[in-house]
Amino acid sequence: MTTATDTRSALQVELESRGSVVLEGITKRYGDQIAVDELSLEVQPGEFISFLGPSGCGKTTTLRMIAGFEHPDAGDIRISGHSVLSSPSYRRDVNTVFQAYALFPHLSVAENVAYGLQQKRTPKSEVRERVSQSLDLVQMRRFADRKPTQLSGGQQQRVALARALVNRPAVLLLDEPLGALDRQLREEMQLELKLLQSRLGITFVFVTHDQGEALSMSDRIAIMRAGRIEQLADADTVYARPASAYVAAFVGQQNFFVGSVAEGGAAVSTPHGILRSADARLSGTANGEAAVRPENIRISATTDVGAAPAAANSVHGHLIGVSHLGDTMQYLVRLGDEQSLIVRRPTPEAPKLSVGDAVLCDWRSDHVLLFPRDDAAEEGGYIPPPTA
Template sequence: MLGVQMVQLENVMKQFDDTYVVDDLNLDIKSGEFLTLLGPSGCGKTTTLRMIAGFEKPTSGKILLNGKQVDELEPYKREVNTVFQSYSLFPHMTVFDNVAFGLKMKKVPKEEIQERVTKALKLVQLEEYGNRKPKQLSGGQQQRIAIARAIVNNPKVLLLDEPLGALDLKLRKQMQLELKHLQQTLNITFIYVTHDQEEALTMSDRIVVMNKGKIEQIGLPYEIYERPQTRFVADFIGQTNILEGTVTAINGEQATMKFADQVVEIPNTTDVTLNEEVYISVRPEKIKLSETPFEGSINLKGTFKEKIYVGSVTKIVVTMANGQDITVNESHDKIDELTNTNDVYVSWSPKNSVVLKK
């Protein structure tokens, strides 16, 4: 039942030598939730997953699974299973025997093994491949077998450490949707580790953005993308333009920021103060390019620098007077007409400005 706390991390620290790779982490993960730990290499996300799995012990703090403290328990005594990027299938065994291996080690009755393995293979849509060897399967099929081997044990929590990283782009996107559907079918807690922002946004109920061993922000995919709370999150999730300026006036729910030699009206959603230095984050798809300013919009004048065709849109780069580049995602219509002139305006609605304190 979604809402019950399935995994709890309380003041968890992990130290290697003189460095804390996980620093005072507090996190509650609900039963039946698909939660993603997202961040760059070295941010502590995989170490956090390994501590939940039992492969690493925290330097301090507590890890609870379904209300029971487990940080001192061996991995096999925890009701979790882990799927890694490397499939680690036994090449000499059939698909069926690979999936059944853990159950056989636990001396589960043969009839029950047959039933549970068949069900697991059906869930990953490979019920007809039981007699094949791993080398006879594609990379995506092998990854499904690794997932079947994990879920056949009926874990309360499934841990996934960048399981799709070895797949090509098209197959990875297909597997993202399949994994999400599988999680919804099983209704068990998935904790997923990735550095791929699009993957996290596609699959997750909630996303935990990590940086240097700490949590930068926790939220729904929409919140993480549309309303980042720190410059790191704004810059790491997707592409954005970040302007740096000083607050020169405050008028209730609006404020004025001076950016280079231009004045920008911003929503005072973060209680900025006079003369405070702040950032504005605005996504390229929120910006329009024009030869003249738009009424009621934030308008900055710049010089056309270059255009880059990327398929669904054309990226236009405009250079401001202070030398900063602003990227705009525009449809292909009228791009040539707009970029034949040097001076152009980049415009966006004030509501699409995300104000970030320094």
């Protein structure tokens, strides 16, 4: 017999779980190709989580399975505590915003936002109220009577958001929605999206190949590789303590040095000297790689062009490139015949150096990350940011 207390408890649990997303061992194959490989993840109600990775890693396929546009070959998907495997996309408590906004060009902004409600035969008075509220959320009410062709790219993106939010979904899915915007507008919209999500408390599941977007907006980031999650953590952890060389190479820029494991696993011996870490240790492997971020390297002119500096975590080289990046100066240093090193210093404290100068680069041991040898690092050079 079910009591009123039991009913209230069940209702309370359901309300508290609204907006949660649980993926249990979901797999998706296309012929012999595994796009998503037994992926499991729990997203908390009101969380902003991003799937980050290069093209082909499975992030968009995962999003499409949550939305109901693709069906997993194995596993389960639960939204707000209920399995949705048997539910078509239009019956799931989610809405999706795509990179292509797909606004109806012949309808006004208000009519575009109202379209979904009208299809559900929502009363006209409620439609007007909810459309106004949604346009206010994205600061677009004054453009309600304009057509999409009369709007900028950023304004069209806001309309697409309003159209998704007007349905009051428990989960908003965003598939690279800022990809069509120029850099300045994209950065502005990143801030607006995060503020909007914080204000509404709606769960956001965001897909991007842009590490800057993921780092600046997300509560947690799922770094994907070959259909699996390589690391799931907050932005600080992913950046400062990457779980693998693959994550280290993908998030931010890294300089990788390949060599043999030395000093009981606390260092890597390379052709350019010993790279010692204060915080990492390798075991069970003969070969490893050390990673150092460009912003953690000091650079100075030197007259000593000896091949092997005596101190660990220091190398000699010749400057082959200098770039002004606004608030940062970037230096490209050649080490020997094959390896290059990227160094970045804040512009106010950056040394005045010229191409051809002999330089000394050094860094602290607590800025060295050690990993088992991984194909994610290109032997003998720095890793450029992966592209989609």
